[in-house]
Amino acid sequence: MPISQNQFEELAKSLPGVGTDPHSVRQRVEALEKLLERSFVIPGTKIPFGLDSVIGLVPVIGDLITAAMGAYMVWEARNLGMSKWQLMRMSANIGIDTALGAIPLVGDAFDFIWRSNSKNLRIIHKHLDKHHPGTRIIEG
Numbered sequence: 001m002p003i004s005q006n007q008f009e010e011l012a013k014s015l016p017g018v019g020t021d022p023h024s025v026r027q028r029v030e031a032l033e034k035l036l037e038r039s040f041v042i043p044g045t046k047i048p049f050g051l052d053s054v055i056g057l058v059p060v061i062g063d064l065i066t067a068a069m070g071a072y073m074v075w076e077a078r079n080l081g082m083s084k085w086q087l088m089r090m091s092a093n094i095g096i097d098t099a100l101g102a103i104p105l106v107g108d109a110f111d112f113i114w115r116s117n118s119k120n121l122r123i124i125h126k127h128l129d130k131h132h133p134g135t136r137i138i139e140g
């Protein structure tokens with residue numbers, strides 16, 4: 001049974017992190033960044049890595065998949081009304097990550113150093129903290 005747009009919006013509002021409000025967007029991009037950049041730790045060290053590094057090991061396809069996941073963060077940023085300059089910076093971060101990450105071996109090492117999704121999350125946080133201060137989370 002199909003649901004109407006109004007019913008869908010009401011359902012989305014009731015689920016945490018599914019809405020279109022800035023707080024929900026913040027939750028989604030933070031979760032995606034953690035998944036892509038910091039979801040695992042190299043055993044015996046404190047060096048984090050995520051799916052961006054793991055999926056990037058698959059030549060070409062892996063880099064395209066992680067680029068698409070990073071582009072989702074840019075799309076969320078656009079929906080927040082971020083400036084074209086900020087969106088271009090975020091897109092450039094993903095472009096550099098994708099282009100250099102596609103180089104065999106060197107690109108895989110580069111993925112550990114150039115964390116484009118973390119850089120993009122900082123840009124989004126700066127925007128949210130300035131324009132939507134109510135979304136700020138104080139960690140203690």
